[in-house]
Amino acid sequence: FRPFLSKVACSELSPDRITLPFYECLKQTANVRTLMGTVAAIDKEKKEVILEQQEHIYYDYLILAPGLQPVAPVFSIPPQYLLTFQDSLKLRATLLSAFEKAQHLKDPEAIKKLLTFVIVGGSQMAVEMAIILAQMPARSFFKKLQDRLPCQMRLFLVNSKERLLQHAAASLSARVQNLLERMQIRVINGRRVTDITAQGVLLDDQQFIEANQTLWFTRYQAPAFLQSLETPQDKKGRLIVDQHLNLENHPEIFVAGDVAHITHNTSTLRPFISTACQQGRYVGKIIAKNLP
Numbered sequence: 001f002r003p004f005l006s007k008v009a010c011s012e013l014s015p016d017r018i019t020l021p022f023y024e025c026l027k028q029t030a031n032v033r034t035l036m037g038t039v040a041a042i043d044k045e046k047k048e049v050i051l052e053q054q055e056h057i058y059y060d061y062l063i064l065a066p067g068l069q070p071v072a073p074v075f076s077i078p079p080q081y082l083l084t085f086q087d088s089l090k091l092r093a094t095l096l097s098a099f100e101k102a103q104h105l106k107d108p109e110a111i112k113k114l115l116t117f118v119i120v121g122g123s124q125m126a127v128e129m130a131i132i133l134a135q136m137p138a139r140s141f142f143k144k145l146q147d148r149l150p151c152q153m154r155l156f157l158v159n160s161k162e163r164l165l166q167h168a169a170a171s172l173s174a175r176v177q178n179l180l181e182r183m184q185i186r187v188i189n190g191r192r193v194t195d196i197t198a199q200g201v202l203l204d205d206q207q208f209i210e211a212n213q214t215l216w217f218t219r220y221q222a223p224a225f226l227q228s229l230e231t232p233q234d235k236k237g238r239l240i241v242d243q244h245l246n247l248e249n250h251p252e253i254f255v256a257g258d259v260a261h262i263t264h265n266t267s268t269l270r271p272f273i274s275t276a277c278q279q280g281r282y283v284g285k286i287i288a289k290n291l292p
Contacts, residue, residue, distance in 0.1 A: 002083070003125075003128075003273065004017075004018040005018070005082050005083075005084075005085070005087065005088040006082060006088070006125075006128060006129045006132045006133075007132060008085075008088040008089070008092060009082065009087075009088040009089075009091035009092045009095065010092070010095065010132045010133055010135075010136045011092055011095070011096070011136070011139070012132060012135075012136075012139075015085065015088075015089065018085075019085055022034055035051075035057075037051040037052065037053060037055065038051060038052045039051060039052075039066070039223075039225045040052045040225055040228075041225055041228035042062070042064075042225065042226075042228050042229055043228070044229055044231075044247070044250055044253060047059050047060070047062075047252070049062070059252075060252065061252050061253075061254070061287050062252060062253045062254065063254045063255075063256060063283055064226070064239070064253065064254065064255045064256070064259060065255070065256045065257040065258075065259065065276070065280070066222075066223050066226075066257075066259060067083075067257060067258045067259065068220035068221060068222055068236065068238075068258040068259065068271075069083070069220065069221060069222070069223055070083065070216055070217075070218075070219065070220055070221075071219045071220065071221045072216050072219065075193075075195050075196040075197075076195055076196060076197045076198075077196055077197060077198055078196070079120065079196055079214045079215065079216035080094070080213055080214060080215050080216065081215075081216050082125075082129065082215060082217070091213075091215070094212070094213055095133075095136065098114050098115055098212055098213075099115070101114060102114050102115060112154065112210075113199075113200070113210045113211065113212060114212050115152070115153045115154060115212065116153075116154040116155075116156070116200075116209070116210060116211040116212055117133060117153070117154070117155055117156070117211060117212060117213050117214075117215065118155075118156045118157075118158060118200070118201045118209055118211045118213070118214045118215070119133070119155065119156065119157045119158070119214075119215045119217060120158050120159075120193055120201075120214060120215065120216050120217060120218055121157075121158075121159065121216070121217030121218035122157070122159030122160070122161050122163070122164040122165065122166060122189070122218070123165070123217055123218065124165060125217050126157065126159075126215075126217035126218070127157070127164060127165065127176055127180070129215060129217065130155055130157050130180060130185050131179075131180070131183065131185075133153075133155060134153075134155055134180075134183045134184065134185055135183075136153070137152070137153050152184070154184075154186075155184070155185045155186070156185075156186050156188060156201075156209055156211070157180060157185055157186070157187045157188065158188045158191055158193060158201070158203065159187065159188065159189045159190075159191075159218075160190070160191065160192045160218065161189065161190070162189055162190050163177070163189060164176050164177055164180075164187065164189070167270065177189075188203070191203045191204055191205060191207070192204045193214075196214050201214050220236065220258075221236055221237050222236060222237030222238050222239070222258075222259045223237075223259075224237075226239060226259065229247065229253075231247050231248060231250075232248070233261070234261045237259075238258070238259050238260065238261040239255045239259055239260060239261060240261045240262075241254075241255045241260050241261065241262050242262075243262070243264075244286070245260060245262065245279060245282065245283060254283045254286075254287075256276060256279035256280055256283055257271065257276040257279065257280075258271040258276070260279065
């Protein structure tokens, strides 16, 4: 469950609390086959999904829900993403290692860098990650480690927009920023990251932040294989669908979740979990109704 990945990364939840194997979910469903593979293209005229292994899978109905993927510029070193279960475990190991290593250092500047983390983005996920990470040293295990150190964990939230939560009301953005600053999180709005190195993060105003790790929560795009559908897309590559979640002239193809661009009452629906769940239930009912 992706919204809880940050809690696993910060050791607030154990990994087994948010994961369940596909086979366990589907063990009582006899007509489901699972495949591990990477989609290379979709031929909507032949009704085939083409995998990178050149395997072709024929379909009567196709449901596309691959989600969005982070797209970071080419930096000296790549940032850390938090999209998969493996990402959360990797980040958790980094955080635990930072506190443990800091116990053996004598140089306060080296300790400060080791315990400095930069979060890039102003979305809800970025804000939630910053809050959970800021609360991490207060828990018993980390508090014992933190109390032995000459400096505290430092957190920076770098947002290229003029305010956090760009799609929310300005008053809410201001309240959230005030909360973050009270938690000793430094918020930097209106600045872009121009490079990430092993030493830290460089901003477009030439400010350099020495940091141990940079977490990336901005600039998401739809997977490249969706372009093979040759259908209208928005700026993020999301597929423009009708009110029934279908592609134009293709009622057998449904699009749900983050990659669906759907307009309701002149406004575009935001890709929230509740919206995706409603879409999934709706598509299931439509297909079940049309089956012979």
